[in-house]
Amino acid sequence: FLPTYTDPPAPKVVANAVAVARQLGAALDAAVINVDIPDVSNALSNLLLDLPAKIREVKAASRNRGKALLESIAAEASRCNVALTTQELKAQPALIGEVAAKEGRYSDLCLVGWTRDSEPVRMTAEEVVFSSGRPSLIFPGDRDVGSLDHVVIAWDGSRVAARAMGDAMPFLQRASAISIVTVTDEKALPGQDIAERLAHGLEARGLNAKAASIQAGKNEIGIALQEHAVKIGGSLLVMGGWGHSRLRDFVLGGATEGLLSDLRLPVLMSH
Template identity: 45%
Template sequence: MTRARLAYMPLITYPDIAPDDSVSAAVAVAVALGLELHAKTFSVEIPRASSALGGVLLDLPGMIRTTEENSVVQCRRLEDLVRRKAGTAVKAECTTRKLATGLTLDAAAIQARYYDLSLLPWAKDKLTIQDLAQAVVFGSGRPAILVPPSAIPEKINHVAIAWDGTRVAARALADAMPLLADDARVTVLTIQDEKQLERGDIASALASSLQLRGLDAQAKSVLLNGRPIAEALQASAAEAGADLLVMGGFGHSRIRDFILGGATKGVFRDLRMPVLLSH
């Protein structure tokens, strides 16, 4: 019996909402990878605050009630979108959870631990959506795929691995291996002019290791030439024809603020293709 691989997709509705095209793209990635999709929409509960002037100048209870009702409506709409885009291609389960403001990020990260990976619709100008993605990537202990709205893959048969020989890169590779089909192609990307590497042939060494496992793998050296590292990696992966970039997520939390490594920060700021981040 083939075991199902479960993907988790958290979708918030306040104060930002993931764009429909990003959600649709994330569903397409689930279909391309043959994942069973479990979408969780979060509706908001706003604490009631008393104000001496609230009833005179503003109808605060009414505004809160309207915001909460709109959040529920958006949850239902997003669930319908997920089901419609999944169709009969993959099994898609959608549920809703109501949480007070400020609790959603931790709740999503904790819930993601019960799945094989997370699919995270990305939005360039919506900071809350990016905060949610960072919380899941760094708080779940599971791999996560950031999905830009432009990504509508039919298949994911070619994967690029950002490889520098570190523990985090090895973890990302291990997390990506179950997603690779038997006929998958792998391009190992190593940046040569960014930092001192353990040795000069680490990309070829990994490609040889993957070939021993029956994979069609090749090494590719990358030069920054003044480009940000995230831009260089994504451009090189796209030039190689890869459908997915796999990389380790460098970062840690300091008083609830995420301190990100250069490549990870660049991906969150300017995502150009589906990127699997593993921390």
């Protein structure tokens, strides 16, 4: 998903989306979401601000960004021999994430590029994670994702963690290494050997999995998990997304909040 309002996606989003599809041997459906601002002007606003003209200007800039993005991703997909379909969607500013989430229900995996300090991008990512019903891969848009061959699973034995692990199976089957990590000082866990049990189950499938435990200490759990993943050479973090939405006000769990505030590597989230 490529929102074009208020700013264009970060520069690596297009190349990273194509790279992920190529690694999975998958087709890619790229959707740009252009802004649709209703005309709510009145005589006074027309006189003082020329509001209709400003709205037309913003919508035109969004469409132009969308056109450029589609051209860019078509060129990159052709270069990498990735099958591509494209579409242009429209949404009011507050509904961009909702439109993305509804469209994501028709895909096996949603890809969302993350941009630092961009509230529209964060809102889109949150809505896709919690409302699409599909696994979502959120990746930094300012650096190449590289090969996602060392998968780190954040494991607490919960339903959402199990869902995320299952949704990540296409990556796990292609991984050269799998690390299962539990955070022992954040909350009560259902057992002391839960990471080892999962590792044994994956090894029984012929996958190379190892278990470890860490402590978050004073760090937010999302930051602690990312720091550990980066430290051990992880290229993809898999975790369940905890949170819910009421009237578009998100209440996020600590790990989810830390990740969406400061993303340091690609993260696959399921809810």
